[in-house]
Amino acid sequence: MNPAFSVIFLTTLIGAGQGLFMALVTGQVYSLANLLEPQDNVSFYAMGSALALVLLGGGLIAAVFHLGKPSYFFTRAWRGITQWRTSWLSRELIALPAFMLSVFLYGVAHYFDMTRPLFVIKDLVPVDATLLLGVTGAVLSVVLFVCTAMIYASVRFLQEWYSPLTVANFILFGLASGFTLAAAFSAWSGIALVGFFGTWAVIFTVLAALTRGFSIYRNGRIKHKSTLQTAIGVRHTKIKQRSMGFMGGSFNTREFFHGAGRGTVVSVRLFFVIMVFVVPVVLLAASNAMQSAHLPIVAFVAQYLGLMAERWYFFAEARHPQNLYYQTVG
């Protein structure tokens, strides 16, 4: 497949935004259980939510540029929420705004200090508006992760994607980059949660390395179902295309071929493996030792660049059966 920059930005930005929001809610739940110091409503939770919203908004803008024409966003995109019964893309188009709304409300609730307990569970857990919104948002975040990943994992013709590993990768990459960003955000604003978020970021990064490593291994040995024989229905071991029927390319040659050489693809894979898995773990460990305010930020930037490369590779490694029909110009 030919990687589209709109989709690369969309999936990496909202992934990091979702992960960051999950990190905020995790922090709140931990402090509720008295495992962490409670944090300031405005400078931590409200600002953190705003940062998550910026990422999600960036993703939304990228998505608009994935439409045939950006103007379709105003004239037609509403139709995209009508087919949620069958289409994961439609489900994502519902889940994304719903999640953004809950992040917004979560930030607003914290900003206005709406922390008076609404009720108390078993005389132990005081539940306030921010907690309710946080838990709702966390659930929606998981829903959005699944919807986004299933857009790819449900296309059975793209056998490289058609696997639960795709869903695991999307969730773990989002959590890893989001928690790294939470560590960077804490370090930047002088909040003493760098170690907490950094530890979780390392855990998610290592888990993501495992699932992604496994999917790279799986895709290296994949056996494609379709062959030139089934494509044209001729039983012969030697079939060659002599002409695809046109000279100057078509949608089918532009959308499904990335055109990069084997060397480029392998280099991109090496780059993302280093930038997504190795660099952030090393930098987060170093920042823990040195109490640096800058290293976690560098770690996030490196991981984010790596994730963009990862998403490019994700598209490039998927080979569509339609390519069998477009092998030779003529």
Place this chain on the structure above:
Amino acid sequence: MTQLALVIDLNVCVGCHACVTSCKEWNTSGWAGTMVDHRPYDADPTGTFFNRVQMFEVGEYPNTETVHFPKSCLHCEEPPCVPVCPTGASYKRADNGVVLVDYDKCIGCKYCSWACPYGVRELDEMQKVMKKCTLCIDRITDESRPENERKPACVLACPTNARLFGDVHDSDSAVSVAIRENGGYQLMPEWGTQPANHYLPRRKTRIQIFEDELERADNPLKKEAPLPAAEGETLDDVAY
């Protein structure tokens, strides 16, 4: 239920592209708007087509065979491209099984093209909506036309009659008979998409002739030789 479809006879197709040009002519002038052409007279022309004729070489020189292979949307009975569409722009008509795109609803997200294994959907670079073969839905459903013109443009244009059109759910239709009697098959059956369009394979007509049928022992035309009857009965005298 009716399922309209094409049956394409690879034994007859000569790869002339008449179906490609007549398809483009009919559909670019139709109610749905033009099918764009970019740089039509330059080195790298590109544009939207519903139908392409490809060419494959089977075997190794000198024992090769050329297969001309017209390809358009196969109007699958289980179309994987339809349920993935977020807007409902892609749909399958209940009354005749034709798979269509509503160009007024499509947002050009291309997702349906990922979900078609045959590479027959093309995003129009001008209108930015997904396009594909409609089986000339505006022709075949036009009751004001005489019956014999209610066929897709490609079928009417084909000079060798390699393209048959009809209802593959009607066992007695010409297309069903052709599929049944001439070995009609579907493309990429491994995906379970149940394409309605079928292809008829390349076929060779062979007669089997044995040596003794060429050189009959009692060939009466060999005047110079004595008639075998004079030498007693031959096999040909008892087996006829």
